[in-house]
Amino acid sequence: MPDLFTHLVAARLPGAFVRDRRLQALLVIGTFLPDLAAKGLVWVLWSREAFAHASHSIVGVLVVAYLASLLIEESIRRPGFILLAAGGLIHLVVDLIKSYLGNGAVALFLPFSPVPYEFGLIDPENVILLVPLDAAILAAAWLVERRYARVQQ
Amino acid sequence: MFSNRYFRLKLAGALIVIALLGISAARRGESINPALWRCVAQPERWNRERLWLPAAVIVSARDADFEIDSGEVRIRVDGRAPAKVGDAITLTAIFHTEGPRLEMVRGRALPPLSRLRWLVEAVSVVVLLGVLANFARHFAFRPKVLQVEKAP
Numbered sequence: 001m002p003d004l005f006t007h008l009v010a011a012r013l014p015g016a017f018v019r020d021r022r023l024q025a026l027l028v029i030g031t032f033l034p035d036l037a038a039k040g041l042v043w044v045l046w047s048r049e050a051f052a053h054a055s056h057s058i059v060g061v062l063v064v065a066y067l068a069s070l071l072i073e074e075s076i077r078r079p080g081f082i083l084l085a086a087g088g089l090i091h092l093v094v095d096l097i098k099s100y101l102g103n104g105a106v107a108l109f110l111p112f113s114p115v116p117y118e119f120g121l122i123d124p125e126n127v128i129l130l131v132p133l134d135a136a137i138l139a140a141a142w143l144v145e146r147r148y149a150r151v152q153q
Numbered sequence: 154m155f156s157n158r159y160f161r162l163k164l165a166g167a168l169i170v171i172a173l174l175g176i177s178a179a180r181r182g183e184s185i186n187p188a189l190w191r192c193v194a195q196p197e198r199w200n201r202e203r204l205w206l207p208a209a210v211i212v213s214a215r216d217a218d219f220e221i222d223s224g225e226v227r228i229r230v231d232g233r234a235p236a237k238v239g240d241a242i243t244l245t246a247i248f249h250t251e252g253p254r255l256e257m258v259r260g261r262a263l264p265p266l267s268r269l270r271w272l273v274e275a276v277s278v279v280v281l282l283g284v285l286a287n288f289a290r291h292f293a294f295r296p297k298v299l300q301v302e303k304a305p
Binding site for chain 1: 270
């Protein structure tokens, strides 16, 4: 979990437009789900790293989001699943921006194709440069949310 | 799909699908970026496979090749060193049984900021705690199965 702040900000920005705070919290948790699933498999269950790669695929995100949504009460399970899955998919997009020398960061289409993809925009070792930018975006999202809430009143 | 009907079946089904996805990923993704120590341990199996080394230190360098230490393995790399001796680098290379050795495809020095990685990880831990605290404000976890309803 080297750059959870970036993942948080990436989910928090669209989250500013979600009125229900519970669903907003699920969107943010959803963006951590792929890493929580992967680290849980490798660190807790001692599975091989290749086994955990499925958590960072589109199908993997949908299934993990569905499993997590089953733990939510029935009345908000369907929107909960949508927000968890949306958070997970945002996570994949953020991971895609990293550069792994052309080796690919995310095998998006597992189990259909094991080919990993990347946009290659930032060195994973340079994610610290994103921290001030993330803080600025988070502040902007907070201000937008406050203004939006005031208009609603 | 989202109702409480057949709840346990749905839960078990999701877990089984996740397990099958993991097995499929482990099988199909095995040959993608194999670990260097695996290549050295089974050179015949991984001959001419492309691999990615996230971090290694250059321990010596000559005009046409250099030696790296990945923390697990020391190995010679054909190609011009992308940084000075003692610097940390990342590279993609093709593994060759003879030697064994690597043939560099792309390589670059790790940026000096990588030393501040601990700071990013510290921020990440704080973020995770904050998010979990926010989550706990909106949701309560009440596992019925473990609750004792009545005193004996």
